[in-house]
Amino acid sequence: MSEPIEFSPPGLGAIEILAPAGKLSLTPATQMAVNTIASHRDLLRGKGIDWGSGSGVLAIVAARIGAVESVLGLELAVEDVELAQENARRNGVADKVQFLHADSFTPLEPDDLSPLTDLLDTTDFLIANPPASRGDDGLGWRRSVLRGARHFVRPGAPLLIQISYQYNVDRIARLAEDVQGYSYEGVIGSSEWIAFDQSRSDLSAQLVEYAEEETAGGTVYTFAPAGGGAGHVSAIDALNHYRMTGESPISKWQMHLFRRG
Numbered sequence: 001m002s003e004p005i006e007f008s009p010p011g012l013g014a015i016e017i018l019a020p021a022g023k024l025s026l027t028p029a030t031q032m033a034v035n036t037i038a039s040h041r042d043l044l045r046g047k048g049i050d051w052g053s054g055s056g057v058l059a060i061v062a063a064r065i066g067a068v069e070s071v072l073g074l075e076l077a078v079e080d081v082e083l084a085q086e087n088a089r090r091n092g093v094a095d096k097v098q099f100l101h102a103d104s105f106t107p108l109e110p111d112d113l114s115p116l117t118d119l120l121d122t123t124d125f126l127i128a129n130p131p132a133s134r135g136d137d138g139l140g141w142r143r144s145v146l147r148g149a150r151h152f153v154r155p156g157a158p159l160l161i162q163i164s165y166q167y168n169v170d171r172i173a174r175l176a177e178d179v180q181g182y183s184y185e186g187v188i189g190s191s192e193w194i195a196f197d198q199s200r201s202d203l204s205a206q207l208v209e210y211a212e213e214e215t216a217g218g219t220v221y222t223f224a225p226a227g228g229g230a231g232h233v234s235a236i237d238a239l240n241h242y243r244m245t246g247e248s249p250i251s252k253w254q255m256h257l258f259r260r261g
């Protein structure tokens with residue numbers, strides 16, 4: 001197990017998180033999501049779901065908000081479920097958060113049905129920092145989260161979902177049409193410009209798939225130019241530039257607000 005990582009979400013006190021050893025987690029996207037939750041705490045009250053809770057950090061930050069009654073974290077990796085519960089104890093919110101071993105909204109342990117069924121149609125908010133999906137435009141997991149969440153979140157409930165800048169705001173806004181029952185309200189949190197680090201194997205594989213998606217006629221991606229400056233660079237151009245210069249394209253990690261209709 002790694003050393004604890006500290007977060008200081010403004011107004012919510014220090015938070016110390018043990019990250020799973022040997023696993024890419026607590027990334028700049030996590031940091032951005034933590035800050036967004038803290039700066040938009042007015043959106044979060046009542047009962048929430050943290051989809052893909054990992055180390056539990058986002059559920060724990062949300063649970064520090066006074067108006068939040070409870071947060072249920074859903075996580076596929078069983079070792080993360082145990083670690084997240086330990087992190088909740090370390091940060092004094094074990095009475096407000098629970099983590100379930102689940103494949104999306106389906107619990108994987110037979111005794112775990114009731115925490116989720118209790119949230120049907122009554123969930124007041126959802127937070128998600130999902131993985132990029134593979135073999136499609138990268139947003140398949142986001143569509144899946146929105147589709148599944150329709151059974152849980154009440155009308156008017158906010159959904160805070162991490163989607164990076166390069167996906168192109170047109171494709172992101174269209175998620176609310178791909179999965180009906182939502183409106184898209186825009187970006188509510190953003191990191192600084194940051195390299196879409198091609199030394200990370202997951203991000204380099206994603207850039208190749210984005211370029212393939214463009215070649216197949218999909219909506220273009222919108223990286224910023226590698227050296228900074230105005231304008232957008234498609235995934236095809238970003239990939240060619242990286243292969244020639246070794247410079248990673250630039251993007252931002254962002255939190256978007258969707259609302260259940």
Ligand SMILES: C[S@@+](CC[C@H](N)C(=O)[O-])C[C@H]1O[C@@H](n2cnc3c(N)ncnc32)[C@H](O)[C@@H]1O
Nearest residue numbers: 026030052053054074075076103104129130131
């Ligand atoms: C990008 S990480 C985010 C972790 C944490 N929420 C954070 O922000 O640091 C995505 C998480 O989603 C989990 N995940 C992937 N597929 C899932 C699924 N089908 N159901 C539940 N969790 C899943 C991964 O194991 C991982 O912990």
